[in-house]
Amino acid sequence: MEPVYAALTSGGKDSILAIQLALDEGLEVGYIVCVRPENPDSYMFHSSNLDAVHLIAERGGMEYVEIQTHGRKEEELIDLKRGLSELRIDGIIAGAIESAYQYERVSEIARSLSLHVFSPLWQKDPEWIMDEVVRRLDAIIVVCAADGLTEDILGAHIDAKLVERLKQLSRRNRIHIAGEGGEYETLALNAPFYSAPIRWSEENRRINAGRSELILNGLW
Structure with a gap:
């Protein structure tokens, strides 16, 4: 087996x-x-x-x-x-x-x-990882908790433009572009192994100093 x-x-x-x-x-x-x-x-x-x-x-x-x-x-x-x-x-x-x-x-x-x-991502180049995320997944940011990551980024899809923004923030604020330091969290809505993407019917935003979260409800 x-x-x-x-x-x-x-x-x-x-x-x-x-x-x-x-x-x-x-x-x-x-x-x-x-x-x-x-x-x-x-x-x-x-x-x-x-x-x-x-x-x-x-x-x-x-x-x-x-x-x-x-x-x-x-x-x-x-x-x-x-x-x-x-x-x-x-x-x-x-x-x-x-x-x-x-x-x-x-x-x-x-x-x-x-x-x-x-553990295929262990000690891999973060830029390579983010390129793979852009190429293969549909992922959004659902938590932001670092200087420079304002609430407007909640719900943003990780695409080439967003990765470039993260790189600029990394150079300025020394954040990890893949969020490995807890700067942000994500949800993968779709991947090649999914039979269908994740969807939802409503959402709420919980905005606090130091940590903001996008809460998705009615997931299906």
Whole structure:
């Protein structure tokens, strides 16, 4: 039997691109695993628009698994390990780019469960990653939390023009153009492995000092 992988994703561009690259490599992605933290400031997991993830799993023909966690630092890793231990898998897929905190902890969990790790974006050139996002995905910004990223960017599709804006901001404000430092979060509305794009019927904006969020409702 072919090895079966579980993909860790919040629906954002990096983890969805990692899933697509895994499929391109011929890996069998049997599960999409979403960790839902109660704490919006989780060190490991995003919390925005997670209701989209089960739709992504459906569109990819994958089984959806949700793991609940309080989102407390380190404790949330115990919840992740427990959830993964209940699955019949051989490996996990992660979209980490440069965060040693995330990469090392996912790798440690994988080692403890005797799982392989497929992390195709790890230490790749951020500009290459953003070019792949533009070329292969339809992703929008749903959270902005950095100087220079104003609320008008919420809902913006990541295209070549937006990437150039991010590069200019990076040069001026030293932000990571792929948002690896938490500068922004995304939702991938479409990818080659989706059978149909993610849509919604209404949206709200939650604007706060330091963090603004686009909340999508009526997802389908």
